Amino acid sequence: MSQAETSVQSASFLGRAQQWVAQSLTQENQISAYLEPLIQMAVPGWTTDSIRSRVLQVRAETNDVYTLVIRPGKRWKSFTAGQHLQITAEQNGSLQTRFFSISSAPAYFKKTGLIEMSIRVQEGGRVTPWLREAFAAGGICTLSPAEGEFVLPAGNQPLLMVAGGSGITPFRSMLSQMAASGDKRDAHLLFYVRDEANALFKDEFERIAAEHDNIRITFMNSAEKGVFSAEHLQQECPDFAERKVMICGPTPMIQLVRSVVAEQGVSADNIMFEYFGAAPIELDRGDAKDAYVNFEKGGVAAMSSADQPVSLLELAEQNGLKPLAGCRVGVCHQCKCTKKSGVVLNTLTGQYSDTGKEDIQLCISVAVNDVVLDV
Incomplete structure (x- = not known):
């Protein structure tokens, strides 16, 4: 066995030993977690x-x-x-x-x-x-540590980035990184702003575009040009069909851009998006029906309307419950709980659950049929 392999095994053993000691003494995986309330006093x-x-x-x-x-x-x-x-x-x-x-x-x-x-x-x-x-x-x-999958895709496929308002922030990070790292893939940013005064990072973007032939920035003044449309797509980026489309901004804008580019022939696997806010609730109208949600611990049964669906977190709060929650957009996992039975829709992934017991997140889950929750 090499010295490197020996070191790796030793480190693994020490890590398991430290976890065992922590669990034995404190019922926590880390002693620091047990001491956390005391440390917070100072x-x-x-x-x-x-x-x-x-x-x-x-x-x-x-x-x-x-x-x-x-x-x-x-x-x-x-x-x-x-x-x-x-x-x-x-x-x-x-x-x-x-x-x-x-x-x-x-x-x-x-x-x-x-x-x-x-x-x-x-x-x-x-x-x-x-x-x-x-x-x-x-x-x-x-x-917290950084997380998220709305990042530059692997490979050299050209990119079309469509941003609205503060949805520009991840694109600023991406384009600045491309410029700094010498990434030569072609990238075209369409940035929709309310007016000239709200064109965030305008000078910075114009400098990046001037210094890098592979990066193009187009500011779209919504007050003058209106919202995203097929005409904008054809006029500003006629080779869009060859590009990976990345979208970030307010929910209505993302829904609009997704719809337009799909109608123009862009496949779903060539569209990436990230909501700045909660994902919209889109139940399949063919399957949608009113559902009863039983919050067992809270002793509450509530009706989830198929015509006006809300997340299980909102439904709980509407009925006087106060489950633990943080980000409310499916990121922090603080509202995770156990679904004991029934089917829910994950509005973030668009996937339906099985009927049996599993962990779900209240803030991004909607009842599809009668559901029992350990909440």
């Missing part, structure tokens, strides 16, 4: 699965969009362009958590040790305006 916001990090700057981009410049803690690993993460900060004694895409490139993190998250202030929102004010002079937050 270091608020500290968790075993998030990394304590520092916000260095809040940079205004437009009237309602700002960028957090963050130095992640040493345990934080890098990321792939297009991924998102969870940021948690303390507000009046309670922890507030939200998911945002990383708008800077991995190359920027490698060079500076910093990442950027560009955030639109949600009208009537509780957290997005507060984050801007809370970190105006810097401060401490915690970050």
Whole structure:
């Protein structure tokens, strides 16, 4: 056996031994998880699965969009362009958590040790305006590892990127990374903005396009040109059929673009998209019917309407229950529970469950027929 193989086996043994000790003493996989409440008394916001990090700057981009410049803690690993993460900060004694895409490139993190998250202030929102004010002079937050599959596809297939509003953030990361890494694949970005004042990162995108012949940026002023259409597609990117289509933005825009490009002959496996918000609920109308949902622990039975379907999380909340939830878009898994029977639709994947017992996420699941939940 080689020295390298011996080292790997030793490390594996030590890891299993440490886990056994932790489970024996604390009933946790890590001793740090057992000590977490005590550590939080001295270091608020500290968790075993998030990394304590520092916000260095809040940079205004437009009237309602700002960028957090963050130095992640040493345990934080890098990321792939297009991924998102969870940021948690303390507000009046309670922890507030939200998911945002990383708008800077991995190359920027490698060079500076910093990442950027560009955030639109949600009208009537509780957290997005507060984050801007809370970190105006810097401060401490915690970050989760980066995750997500809306990233540059492997290979050299040309790309058509269609963005709307703050859906531009993953594309900023991707295009900046392509420029920094010398990625020569052809990429064309159609960026739909409300007006000229809301053309995020305009100077930066124009510089990237000027310096890289394989990258083209087209700003589409919706006030003048309207929403995405087949005419826009044919005029601005006539070779779209050869490209992988990537879409990110508000839900109505994504639905529109998906529909238009599909009608123009783009196959489903050549379309990638990521919602900025909850995925729409689209029940198969042929199979849809009203369903009873039994929340066993809560002692509540509720009707899920086929005409106006809502997620199981919303249905629980409408009936006075308060299940644990975080992101509400299927990312954080805090609302995971056990479905004991019945069929649900996963609105994120579009897949129907089996009828038997399995774990589901309340925020992205809709009852298709009568369902019993361990909630």
